[in-house]
Amino acid sequence: MRIAFVSNVVYPFVTGGAEKRIHEIGTRLADNGHEVTVYGRHYWDGPAEITHEGMTLRAAAPSAELYDGDRRSITEALDFAARLVPTLRRHLRNDEHDVVVASVFPYFPVLSTKLTALGTETPLVTTWHEVWGDYWEEYLGRLGPFGKLAEGVTARTPQHPVAISGITADRLADLGPDRGDIEIVPNGIDTDQIRSAPLPDEGYDVLFAGRLIEHKNVDLLLEAFDAVAGGTDLTLGVIGDGPERDALEATAASLDHADRVEFLGFLEEYDDVLGHMRVADVFASPSTREGFGLTFAEAMAADCTVIAADHPDSAADEVLGNAGFLAEPTVESVRETLDRAVDGDRPPSDPVARADKFDWDRVATRALSVFRGATNDF
Missing domain, CATH: 3.40.50.2000 (Glycogen Phosphorylase B;)
Structure with a gap:
């Protein structure tokens, strides 16, 4: 053709x-x-x-x-x-x-x-x-x-x-x-590439990757993470750049566990993003506007427990199916879901198998x- x-x-x-x-x-x-x-x-x-x-x-x-x-x-x-x-x-x-x-x-x-x-x-x-x-x-x-x-x-x-x-x-x-x-x-997604991406020297327990813009709601994730991190050694990595970065870094600096949060900026090499997904336990992105949500599929292929927002303007539920968790786009709902995920609660369906569909x-x-x-x- x-x-x-x-x-x-x-x-x-x-x-x-x-x-x-x-x-x-x-x-x-x-x-x-x-x-x-x-x-x-x-x-x-x-x-x-x-x-x-x-x-x-x-x-x-x-x-x-x-x-x-x-x-x-x-x-x-x-x-x-x-x-x-x-x-x-x-x-x-x-x-x-x-x-x-x-x-x-x-x-x-x-x-x-x-x-x-x-x-x-x-x-x-x-x-x-x-x-x-x-x-x-x-x-x-x-x-x-x-x-x-x-x-x-x-x-x-x-x-x-x-x-x-x-x-x-x-x-x-x-x-x-x-x-x-x-x-x-x-x-x-290229599932083979994701599962063979080189691992970073230092990884994070919880990961976000995406453009730092308002509807991604990274501020909710920061506050939810801070509420969960007490009494643990959990870390959060934020990959990406955008107009909200300065404000988000200021919010992170005001957290009780600010030393557990790191902003990595935009990573030039796609494999570096995938490598961070491979070592993370949880991938969280409470974005309320996703025409698809590619990072969710990538994170599932890397065997992360994925947390996304349940919102009418997001296709996250279509991507995740039963292989991830949906939270309301509020600090309390994201906190509750994140708490379950870092404690080892896994979704009903296998994320890796779900990712193969894409x-x-x-x-x-x-x-x-x-x-x-x-x-x-x-």
Whole structure:
């Protein structure tokens, strides 16, 4: 099959969940004899078109800054959407691709991909990582309605939608697509890599890994840990960086057991994060907004007891099943659950076995089935 992915950012030259998903699925499909092309910005060295790990990387636009301050740049997304059209049109008109798969978001490249594909027999598959809805007003302030409008227009554009979780599919259905038409293909993990990651010189009993932003609720975890740590030698490691780091470090410094908490910052090597998961007993992240929750799957594969938040804006329950614990996003509930976990209480189902469900090999097989279905439905 001839598969084209559209993503302004390309892994491993830019690292992030959406681009890594394309890389992991794309390389596996290429290894199985499929022709895979990725249209993105020119973040790699060398010519505009190269072969990388079996895939063709084709630059539709030059490299550019992705962020304007702390937020993704709207002008960057518009610029990439416009520059994508002539490059993609040329190859679609030559009937070089059986299907085009575009990541959401940003939204504008999805719309330009659909426009470019008009008049061809190439279907558009979209991958929805999140649906923000009212969160746009918090993210963009007075410009929030424009974010919601772009999201709504994209959702109502004819497409073969894929969501990474049931909660994302439900929210997408509220914007237009019929729920029965939305396929679910979760994000994935490399279970072999996780279980063979090198162990750190020093590990922690309880671990958090993620971006230090408000909805991750790391402050709740810090206070809950402090309440549990008395009379023990428990330690907490916090991996990640973000706008809340200074405030969280100040909170940690005020705890009774501040000497048991360490902020490791952003770890450049993914294996270093996995190694810390392997030596931790408990992985805790009371985040209230997770379109999927990849760190939960990674931690389960590392045989951690996982604690996540029970919240309508989080897909944690879908990822964990009965192989982890859910807590209300309050200090008291997280404390009670953490206390049980550090005392050795384990979930009813085996976390390692649950994590196997999300191995990239299985995810790639599922994605290929969806791509083939889209071409049959055209």
